Amino acid sequence: MPVSSRLAVATHILTVMAVKGDVPIGSEDIAKRASTNAAVVRKIISMLGRSGITTSQTGAKGGTHLARAPEQITLLDVYRAVDTQEIFASPNCPPDASCPIGSQIGPVLDEVKAKATQAMEAELAAVSIAAIADKLKPLPA
Template identity: 40%
Template structure:
């Protein structure tokens, strides 16, 4: 499938939910922070719900909340919830067997791409939503200091 912005949107939404803690947020509130469309946000939140990362309540006062503690949700959890298929796109069709590059490139790329994807998964698995939330707060505190 290749790269998309779904993971960034998902991480943004999860970090917002961590920031507001016990207070549920509407998809509109999250969309405002993203400068995005609430329908897109609802789709992403639906995938996060299916993965057990968020839950929602309907009706007046309803909205979205984290289903797990922010320290228990990694960026890789968010990625897995919203992305499908491999990170790096493979050949859309089989290369020519008549060419020495064509005969061999798919197997060679598969090794390289799998190693790269595992490295990304490992790196994203080290960072939690709680960590991002703390970084946001630290940056905001720094910006608020008198100069």
């Protein structure tokens, strides 16, 4: 079962933008910095743009930059923008209803999943892109 790396890549992208300030940065430059493909960067930037986290401009001085201050962008915002996976998902096939465990395990796991999701989201909400960038300083723009 693959785990998404979009949150990590998106955080890298946004941290680069936070350090760059209002200077638009191209997807090729970001891809080089994040050691990934520019198409991956463009897809993530598109997701971030739809969520109002980034904004892009075309033209000779085009590129992407933050749509709001890095202090106002939390990792929860980023997670919600780019990651569609749940902490853990239910099986594709439901368990045997005649099994005493299978008939009850779903609601029990749903409760655990809800608590785990709440805890994870609280942690992500407590960290901003600015806080990530601050931990990496001093950095050249």
